[in-house]
Amino acid sequence: MELAKRKEVPLELTWDLSAMYDSEEAFQADVKKVTALTEELERQYRGKLNTPEAILNCLDCYRELWKTLRLLAEYRDLAASVDYGDARLQEENERVSQLYSKIMSRLSFLDSELTSQPQQVLEAAIAQGGPNCGYLRELLRRKPHQLQPETEKVLAALMPTLNAPYQIYNMAKLADMEFPAFTAEGEEHPLGYSLFEDSYEYDPRTEVRRKAFSEFSQKLREYENVTAAAYQSQVQTEKTLADLRGFPSVFDSLLFDQHVTREMYDRQIDLIMEKLAPHMRKYAKLLQKIYGLSSMTYADLKLPVDPAYTPTVTLEASKAYIEKGLTILGEEYVEMIRRAYRERWIDFAQNQGKSTGGFCATPYGSHSYILLNWHERMSDVFVLAHELGHAGHFEACNRAQSIFDTDVSTYFVEAPSTMNELLMAHYLLKTNEDKRFRRWVLSCMVGNTYYHNFVTHLLEAAYQREVYRIIDAGGSVQAETLDRTMKETLQKFWGDGVELPQGAELTWMRQPHYYMGLYSYTYSAGLTVATQACKRIETEGQAAVDDWKRMLAAGSIGTPLELAKMAGVDISTDAPLLDTIATIGGMIDEICTLTEELA
Numbered sequence: 001m002e003l004a005k006r007k008e009v010p011l012e013l014t015w016d017l018s019a020m021y022d023s024e025e026a027f028q029a030d031v032k033k034v035t036a037l038t039e040e041l042e043r044q045y046r047g048k049l050n051t052p053e054a055i056l057n058c059l060d061c062y063r064e065l066w067k068t069l070r071l072l073a074e075y076r077d078l079a080a081s082v083d084y085g086d087a088r089l090q091e092e093n094e095r096v097s098q099l100y101s102k103i104m105s106r107l108s109f110l111d112s113e114l115t116s117q118p119q120q121v122l123e124a125a126i127a128q129g130g131p132n133c134g135y136l137r138e139l140l141r142r143k144p145h146q147l148q149p150e151t152e153k154v155l156a157a158l159m160p161t162l163n164a165p166y167q168i169y170n171m172a173k174l175a176d177m178e179f180p181a182f183t184a185e186g187e188e189h190p191l192g193y194s195l196f197e198d199s200y201e202y203d204p205r206t207e208v209r210r211k212a213f214s215e216f217s218q219k220l221r222e223y224e225n226v227t228a229a230a231y232q233s234q235v236q237t238e239k240t241l242a243d244l245r246g247f248p249s250v251f252d253s254l255l256f257d258q259h260v261t262r263e264m265y266d267r268q269i270d271l272i273m274e275k276l277a278p279h280m281r282k283y284a285k286l287l288q289k290i291y292g293l294s295s296m297t298y299a300d301l302k303l304p305v306d307p308a309y310t311p312t313v314t315l316e317a318s319k320a321y322i323e324k325g326l327t328i329l330g331e332e333y334v335e336m337i338r339r340a341y342r343e344r345w346i347d348f349a350q351n352q353g354k355s356t357g358g359f360c361a362t363p364y365g366s367h368s369y370i371l372l373n374w375h376e377r378m379s380d381v382f383v384l385a386h387e388l389g390h391a392g393h394f395e396a397c398n399r400a401q402s403i404f405d406t407d408v409s410t411y412f413v414e415a416p417s418t419m420n421e422l423l424m425a426h427y428l429l430k431t432n433e434d435k436r437f438r439r440w441v442l443s444c445m446v447g448n449t450y451y452h453n454f455v456t457h458l459l460e461a462a463y464q465r466e467v468y469r470i471i472d473a474g475g476s477v478q479a480e481t482l483d484r485t486m487k488e489t490l491q492k493f494w495g496d497g498v499e500l501p502q503g504a505e506l507t508w509m510r511q512p513h514y515y516m517g518l519y520s521y522t523y524s525a526g527l528t529v530a531t532q533a534c535k536r537i538e539t540e541g542q543a544a545v546d547d548w549k550r551m552l553a554a555g556s557i558g559t560p561l562e563l564a565k566m567a568g569v570d571i572s573t574d575a576p577l578l579d580t581i582a583t584i585g586g587m588i589d590e591i592c593t594l595t596e597e598l599a
Helices: 024-045 052-081 087-106 109-116 119-127 133-145 149-157 164-176 193-198 206-222 224-244 250-258 262-291 315-325 331-342 378-400 415-431 435-472 479-497 504-509 522-540 542-554 560-566 575-598
Strands: 182-184 187-189 359-361 369-371
Touching (some): 024 087, 024 109, 052 087, 052 359, 109 133, 109 149, 164 224, 193 206, 206 504, 224 479, 250 262, 250 435, 262 479, 262 575, 315 331, 331 378, 359 378, 369 378, 378 435, 378 542, 479 504, 522 542
Antiparallel strands (some): 359 369
């Protein structure tokens, strides 16, 4: 069955963006507002940011402008994300992107003038306290990498062009790629990005699953060179900016934004590649045995442990599961979940041109918006709980912090989301003692939560690190190089236990994370923190919950190390990661034991 066009989707399955703007007139009023605020800031403060009072007054005005400008950008971007085939939506989104860059270019004088002030002037402004302190502290940290005012102005004006690689990638992936139907087991099957990644990868029918992988890969290969060109442009731009700003390497530049050391970054990749790989190879062998496969291939790795036991769930039922599963986080948190369903924060629909995967956006001053593709599977409940974790995080920190203190490090940002997946799983384990059900829940944790974050995204990160090493050394990357690098990464992790069919090397084409800096590795980093904090909740109860909620509200007032410490986790050592890897191994061992008992 072919995916519906966006206009054919039932309204109740779509999100309601009217909480942001209930009319085009309201949207345009805010366009005028940010334009006026920009003019006011230029007129009143350009060349006059030389006293603590002037600085703080200026930032008060800038906070309001920043809030409104981000709301405008989120509104158009969310509308465009559900239908990349709609030219009008894409044009409107591009228009706001141009407005955004124009305003940021005009206001680039703010950071340039502030960083040129004597440090004691900025410190005096910080000493007065208030909602602008975080911005000024971060400015002082960035001061050594600030460029000349005219250079910063030009870079801000070029922002849409600098972001073009990501737009090219999305248009090729979501607008231009049209997948033909394929025939397997005597039937014709439709194919598309979300259909493959959300359905066929998990299909227990070997011929259907492997044929879908083959046909999907063939279509990807047709766009291999243009996607590689977009990615090459992305990483070369990042390297150029790193050099311009005086960073020793592109790694230092990208990790600087995350408040993370190179040691923390490398540790996450190296330990998982070495220590987790044996556990996951054992899991792959178990799947091979369960399905009676003569060989285990890359196309088989996401099979469910129990193909005959895959609970389905309606949208209405999912609400009850999530409310009960996350009730430990308190009534206020549960009410947020109820509102998300009631007020249509969530876009459940499957339609042509819609962004794949899932995400949550929480504009400052508005509630969250969640995008996913709903298939009425219990695994979708875990995905929704994950995105609601992002919602709960930013709902809390947006209420508690200045907009300047809500830009949480990507190293930490996946901790609240993955925590919700763990809480859901633990709740389900407590509600049913049946061995088959227990095996199913454990396999959801290993095959979805941990696989997604500790395998899929971690392998992306290991591959990405090799790409940046090439770029840092003055090289470049083309499709052939990217294919080879991805294949070598997969071979290193899976060893001889998993065959890599033609098309596995194209996995680098499937994720947007490469256009977001060093993001892929942070999924495992966040889940490491979540695993350890969840263990605290299991053993210490309400005290650990209270610590977790205080951390959620802290926003970006702390570094990842400091935020984790608030949650009772010390990530300055290897111990939390090694314990988390051992936990995954323990779950795989229990799944194997239960499988023997249930045989």
